[in-house]
Amino acid sequence: MKLSPTEEELMNHLWSLKKAFMKDLLDAYPEPKPASTTISTLLKRMQEKEFVAYKAFGNSREYYPLVTKENYFSKHINALIKNFFNDSPAQFASFFTKKTQLSDEELIEIKADIDNLLNKK
Template sequence: MKYLWTIEKGFLKDIVDQFPDPAPAYTTISTLISRMVKKGYIGFEKYGRDKEYYPKITKTEYFKNHFKEIVSGFFNNSSSQFASFFTKNSDLSLEELRELESILQEKIKDKKQQ
């Protein structure tokens, strides 16, 4: 998805060309793209036998979906359990912790105004 978001649309060769060396096998990337098409993350337009692929989902939507799966599967649907695990098991700098604190304070403020 990362490389498709970068080029916005492209044929399989264009996507493969985005990977740094050594790039994964052409067939591996083709398989991954096919799976992403089935999941609705990638769309395509057909030109003869070739397909031009494009993202059907934004990066934010993609990560939001994956985050929900992680929270649901590993943290009993509890965002606070995830946040606790993340902060306790990450080597966050003081600056990063302050940034998280600021984000949380802003979110609390927004919730109070609702």
């Protein structure tokens, strides 16, 4: 299941904070801040999608993510590779390195990561 862009933005705040009350989440947004009812609605939808849960403290709820950022984006990148790159990670990597404006330092870092993975196999 996928999050909407507004849910992803909220989820990013929650991933950064690790756990948060409504006030903490509102404080994480820049001005103009969304209404607390908007955040509450998003959190409810995200609970239904099983991305977020909460622990009750009296009338307050402390929210926390049920899915890691890495796992969430990994699934979506794999779906992207499957749907747009003929299920070929090599095609995706080729496209990514040619069509994004990576600096020499970034390319060297990616190459080092690949070399490290190959050396571990």
